[in-house]
Amino acid sequence: MSSNDKGLQPPFVKGWPDEERVVMGHGSGGRKMHRLIRDVFLRHFGNPVLNRLGDSAVFGTRGAQRAMSTDSYVVQPLFFPGGDIGKLAVCGTVNDLAVAGARPEFLSAGFIVREGLEMAVLERICRSMARTARRAGVSIVTGDFKVIERGEDEGVYINTTGSGTVRAGVDLGPQRIRAGDALLINGPIGQHEAAIAVARGGYGFKAGVKSDCAPLGGLVARMLRLKGVRMMRDPTRGGLATTLNEIADATGLGFVVDEGLLPVSKTVRGVAELLGFDVMYMANEGKVLTVADLGKAGRLVEAMRADTHGRGARRIGEVVRRPPGVWLRTKLGSLRRMIMLEGEQLPRIC
Amino acid sequence: MSSNDKGLQPPFVKGWPDEERVVMGHGSGGRKMHRLIRDVFLRHFGNPVLNRLGDSAVFGTRGAQRAMSTDSYVVQPLFFPGGDIGKLAVCGTVNDLAVAGARPEFLSAGFIVREGLEMAVLERICRSMARTARRAGVSIVTGDFKVIERGEDEGVYINTTGSGTVRAGVDLGPQRIRAGDALLINGPIGQHEAAIAVARGGYGFKAGVKSDCAPLGGLVARMLRLKGVRMMRDPTRGGLATTLNEIADATGLGFVVDEGLLPVSKTVRGVAELLGFDVMYMANEGKVLTVADLGKAGRLVEAMRADTHGRGARRIGEVVRRPPGVWLRTKLGSLRRMIMLEGEQLPRIC
Numbered sequence: 297m298s299s300n301d302k303g304l305q306p307p308f309v310k311g312w313p314d315e316e317r318v319v320m321g322h323g324s325g326g327r328k329m330h331r332l333i334r335d336v337f338l339r340h341f342g343n344p345v346l347n348r349l350g351d352s353a354v355f356g357t358r359g360a361q362r363a364m365s366t367d368s369y370v371v372q373p374l375f376f377p378g379g380d381i382g383k384l385a386v387c388g389t390v391n392d393l394a395v396a397g398a399r400p401e402f403l404s405a406g407f408i409v410r411e412g413l414e415m416a417v418l419e420r421i422c423r424s425m426a427r428t429a430r431r432a433g434v435s436i437v438t439g440d441f442k443v444i445e446r447g448e449d450e451g452v453y454i455n456t457t458g459s460g461t462v463r464a465g466v467d468l469g470p471q472r473i474r475a476g477d478a479l480l481i482n483g484p485i486g487q488h489e490a491a492i493a494v495a496r497g498g499y500g501f502k503a504g505v506k507s508d509c510a511p512l513g514g515l516v517a518r519m520l521r522l523k524g525v526r527m528m529r530d531p532t533r534g535g536l537a538t539t540l541n542e543i544a545d546a547t548g549l550g551f552v553v554d555e556g557l558l559p560v561s562k563t564v565r566g567v568a569e570l571l572g573f574d575v576m577y578m579a580n581e582g583k584v585l586t587v588a589d590l591g592k593a594g595r596l597v598e599a600m601r602a603d604t605h606g607r608g609a610r611r612i613g614e615v616v617r618r619p620p621g622v623w624l625r626t627k628l629g630s631l632r633r634m635i636m637l638e639g640e641q642l643p644r645i646c
Numbered sequence: 647m648s649s650n651d652k653g654l655q656p657p658f659v660k661g662w663p664d665e666e667r668v669v670m671g672h673g674s675g676g677r678k679m680h681r682l683i684r685d686v687f688l689r690h691f692g693n694p695v696l697n698r699l700g701d702s703a704v705f706g707t708r709g710a711q712r713a714m715s716t717d718s719y720v721v722q723p724l725f726f727p728g729g730d731i732g733k734l735a736v737c738g739t740v741n742d743l744a745v746a747g748a749r750p751e752f753l754s755a756g757f758i759v760r761e762g763l764e765m766a767v768l769e770r771i772c773r774s775m776a777r778t779a780r781r782a783g784v785s786i787v788t789g790d791f792k793v794i795e796r797g798e799d800e801g802v803y804i805n806t807t808g809s810g811t812v813r814a815g816v817d818l819g820p821q822r823i824r825a826g827d828a829l830l831i832n833g834p835i836g837q838h839e840a841a842i843a844v845a846r847g848g849y850g851f852k853a854g855v856k857s858d859c860a861p862l863g864g865l866v867a868r869m870l871r872l873k874g875v876r877m878m879r880d881p882t883r884g885g886l887a888t889t890l891n892e893i894a895d896a897t898g899l900g901f902v903v904d905e906g907l908l909p910v911s912k913t914v915r916g917v918a919e920l921l922g923f924d925v926m927y928m929a930n931e932g933k934v935l936t937v938a939d940l941g942k943a944g945r946l947v948e949a950m951r952a953d954t955h956g957r958g959a960r961r962i963g964e965v966v967r968r969p970p971g972v973w974l975r976t977k978l979g980s981l982r983r984m985i986m987l988e989g990e991q992l993p994r995i996c
Binding site: 316317318319320321322323324329332333336337340341343345346352353355362364365366367368369370402404405406407408409410411412413414415416418419422423425426429435436437438439440441442443444445447448449453455457459643644 | 668673674679683691696755760761809
């Protein structure tokens with residue numbers, strides 16, 4: 297699929313040796329997607345704001361800085377334990393704004409829906425979006441609705457784009473990270489991808505695993521009131537390992553996660569083993585990875601634990617000068633390299 | 647398709663007598679879409695900003711007011727005379743901001759693409775988006791890329807969401823419209839829908855008609871420098887008649903378009919006659935409908951004509967106290983009522 301049928305290289309794409317068609321892996325968050333972003337999107341759209349490739353764009357207007365973030369949601373199935381496409385569409389974008397240090401304020405909602413969708417399903421999705429938006433403290437201020445022909449899937453695609461004000465005095469970014477910093481997480485990882493994999497079925501088993509899908513604006517606000525946060529990211533597609541690889545690429549530093557400290561539920565570990573997934577690469581939708589000053593790490597973990605979405609918060613690792621890259625310190629004490637995957641473990645998880 | 651197979655009314659949707667599934671007409675800009683917006687989206691998401699249902703949401707933050715607008719583009723075919731989905735995705739959102747009195751500044755771009763799409767096609771679309779964004783003076787600052795399985799269409803859906811600053815001192819809105827005001831348009835109507843209909847083919851003819859797809863920020867800025875503009879709208883899905891009906895509903899006034907003054911190219915008139923379309927309902931993607939103080943109408947038309955996208959500008963009608971609603975004064979002098987259509991003339995035009 298990704299090889300070149302004609303044996304020719306497309307002359308218009310530099311650095312595109314053997315891929316002339318889009319494959320599922322291009323949407324996975326892994327290396328394929330990063331190459332696509334670099335070779336197509338940055339090449340054509342590049343500008344100082346976009347080039348930073350943050351979870352949100354941050355730009356100055358007179359007065360306060362503003363953040364803007366967009367995501368389209370194509371998750372299958374539309375409803376899954378712990379959430380649905382509507383809840384996900386609000387949380388995903390709100391969280392991208394939050395981890396950029398912004399207070400999420402306004403959302404747009406763009407629906408693309410297949411002819412034949414039951415109105416009751418659309419209602420259920422909208423009700424869930426509205427409820428999640430209220431919880432997250434954002435208003436849906438503008439929208440769009442398009443209908444496409446009947447087809448092979450359930451057929452609801454939702455884009456949300458969010459806008460918010462960057463909190464005064466907050467300065468987050470990879471350039472602030474230092475060797476010796478701590479890596480923190482607000483709870484057990486891999487739940488969203490495990491829930492989707494099980495809900496999609498066909499594996500001959502059921503598991504009591506729920507997506508962690510949640511709006512994290514409140515939790516992030518608690519953390520930013522304290523000092524010591526260097527950078528935050530929400531490890532969605534591609535999971536913790538992919539997000540850490542992005543930060544490692546940006547800083548040239550090493551990121552070591554301690555397997556013994558990493559919170560993973562028994563159920564998620566079971567699903568991962570059965571399906572051959574690595575939890576470090578499994579998607580999350582209610583997690584924030586924080587790089588923090590080691591001296592402030594304890595208080596930041598406490599602040600997270602005081603929030604509904606941070607009960608399982610803990611320190612999971614550290615930043616080192618060498619070796620660069622992303623590493624898992626196994627329970628036996630050896631270091632295992634966590635490279636960025638080429639493609640996906642599971643498509644259409646968000 | 648829109649009837650209720652089970653003979654039951656869904657208990658959760660008030661005012662939804664006989665439609666329990668989404669049909670193509672729900673995406674058309676006509677009455678079906680307006681009912682969906684009222685009964686589903688406003689009911690769940692309603693808030694003071696959304697409830698105004700403008701082309702853009704306008705909200706105050708400290709200092710200047712900001713505008714935000716979103717649209718998803720699902721046009722088929724992806725490339726058509728005068729444009730492509732990429733150009734359309736930039737123009738459509740930029741124009742929604744412009745007619746709200748805002749200076750378009752930042753765009754997000756969310757792609758949903760089918761597996762198997764040729765990379766060369768994606769490149770061509772991005773190149774076109776980038777070129778149009780440069781012309782329109784906006785930066786694409788954030789984006790997202792999702793891949794879905796192979797399917798029945800060409801499979802590129804693009805959401806753009808735009809953000810801009812409302813020009814100081816500009817106050818536009820239906821409440822400012824008075825009987826005696828003039829209706830102005832910046833050129834011949836119906837071109838976008840005619841171009842798409844012909845490009846979609848299957849009609850056994852070709853016509854030299856191009857979409858009018860264009861960014862109108864510059865033209866609108868020229869007009870707003872003069873005084874006298876009461877309100878602007880871009881008559882896209884559902885055309886001039888639908889947009890005027892929305893304004894008529896909001897004001898309770900009458901809107902009379904003079905058939906003899908309405909600019910329509912011979913080719914568009916020919917396409918409309920062959921396909922049984924009414925030009926008043928045909929979609930435009932480079933037109934701005936302006937309601938203006940009659941005393942300033944002449945200077946506003948001159949200002950439009952000084953712009954590349956306003957060469958064919960003219961006054962096309964007037965606002966009257968009675969009769970309320972939207973009317974076409976035919977060349978014979980009689981008044982023909984232009985109601986809002988139930989559904990679409992042609993789906994997936996934008």
